Amino acid sequence: MSNTNSFWQKLPPHFLILAPMEGVTDIVFRQVIAKAGRPDVFFTEFTNVSSYASEKGRHDALERLDIAKDQNGKNLESPIVAQIWGKNPAHFADTAAALEKLGFDGLDINMGCPDRHVNKAGGGAAMITTPDLAIECIKTAKNATNLPVSVKTRLGYTFIDEYKTWLPLLLEQNLAALTVHLRTRKEMSKVPAHYELIPEILNLRDQISPNTKIIFNGDIKNKSAAKALAAKYPQIDGFMIGRGVFENPYCFTDHTPTQTELKELFLYHLDLYDARAKELENRNSHYPYEPLKHFFKMYINSQDGSKELRNQLMACKNTQELRRLLK
C-alpha cells in the first residue's frame, strides 16, 4: 500500500493515539478506552518478532495480537496498529506478513523502548545505536507487507543532539508515520519532554518527507493538552497519549467523568477481564489476575475514603470479591 491511501492519510487533523503500553494496552484495556472515549488510532502492546518467528513463542505472540471483533468479524478497535520489536530482519518479514492477515491496519516498529532487557537484545532504543540494522529492518518489513509501516522512537540514545542525524535517517525511509517521544533513552521519563525541539523536527519532516505524518509523544495528558500544542504548532499531525489514561480514562474526550461513571467503567473492565480469562482458559492459556490491580487507582482516586477502598480492593483475590466490594 502506498502511503497516500493508507488509513494514516484519512485521519482528522491533530488526531489522537492511544500509546502502546506493555502490560496495559491489551485487548481488554483497549475496549475499556473505546467505551470511555475512542482515540483516533489504537496501538497494541509490543510483540517480539523473534518470538512470533519461533515455534515456542508464536502462541504467546498471537495472543498479544488478538483484536476485538464483532459478530461479522469487523474490528471493534479501529484503526489498529500492531507494534513490533526485535533486531532480526528476517523475523520482521515473517511478522509483518502475518499482521496483514490478522486484520491490522498498520504496523509500527519500536525503536524507543528503554528497557534494559529489550536493549540488550538489540531492540527498542538500542536500534538508534545500530542505524544500518534499523533501516534494514524497516525495509524488510515494508517489502513483506502491504500495511503502512511507521516507527516510534526517541530523540537519541544518550544525547539529545542525536536527533539531528537519527530522525533524518528515519524520514528518508518514506514512513507512513513517525512518532517522536521527545526524550532520549538516557532520560527515560525523568525529565520534561523537549517540546522546544518541535519546530525543528517539523522542519525536518517538511524538508525530507512531507507525506510522513509526524506525531509527538511525552507528557501529553489529555485532549485539551493536545489542543494547546496544536494551537501553538498547527503543522503537527497527531498526538500520542500514554500515562494520561491512568489519570483519566476519558482523556481522549472533553468529558470529566463522575464517580458513578468511573465505577461503571470499572465494572465493565471486570466483565471484559472475566470474558478474556474464560476465553484464554478454553485455549489452554491463562489471563493473570494480578496486573488488574494496576488499574484500581484509575477508577478509584478522588472521593473521600478512596485510599481505604483501594486497600480493600487490593486484598481481593478475584473479580467476584471486587464486584461485591464495589456494589
Ligand SMILES: Cc1cc2nc3c(=O)[nH]c(=O)nc-3n(C[C@H](O)[C@H](O)[C@H](O)COP(=O)(O)O)c2cc1C
Ligand atoms: C507501563 C508502560 C508500558 C509501555 N510500553 C511501551 C511499549 O510496549 N511500546 C512503546 O513504544 N512504548 C511503551 N511505553 C512508552 C509509552 O508508549 C510512551 O512513549 C511514554 O509513556 C511517554 O508518553 P506519556 O508521557 O504520554 O506517557 C510504555 C510506557 C509505560 C508507562
